[in-house]
Amino acid sequence: MLGVTKEVPKMADYYLKTDNIMKNMFTVALKDELAAQSQMGKVRPATEAMLQKVRDYELSEKRLPITTGEQRELRNTLNRLRDKYLAMGRYSDGIDSVILKVMKPNTSRRFFW
Structure with a gap:
């Protein structure tokens, strides 16, 4: 058919090689962020969607596909988790590496190793 465009699914911009530790850290950071957002009364759907995506991620896939917006969301939530750990006097070197x-x-x- 002429003039009909087919909707193409959004490709991931990035692929994170994710292990169990990173998945758990993402889950903790996103759950803390959702708790803070619910206290303020403004829960963002992007945060809920990212938490669901991380929970649904299978470790056998080895690479978590994310977009630039999801990358920003993860970066900000991990930074807030890092600040929380530093305020409690805990080490944050694991969070820093993630x-x-x-x-x-x-x-x-595809990776070359």
């Missing part, structure tokens, strides 16, 4: 991985993700699903 933030760096989120800041510089791979742009390809």
Whole structure:
């Protein structure tokens, strides 16, 4: 048919090589963010969607596909979790390393190693 456009699903901009520790850290950070948002009375659907995406992620896939908006959401929530840990006097080096991985993700699903 002429003039009919087919909707193309949004491709992921980045692929995070994710292990169990990172998945758990994402879940904790996003749950804390949702709790803070619900206290303020403004729960963002993007945060809920990202939490659901992380929960549905299977570790056998090895790479979590994310968009730039989701990358920003993860980066901000991990930074808030880091601030919370520092305020409690805990070490944040594990969170720092995950933030760096989120800041510089791979742009390809295929890795060369």
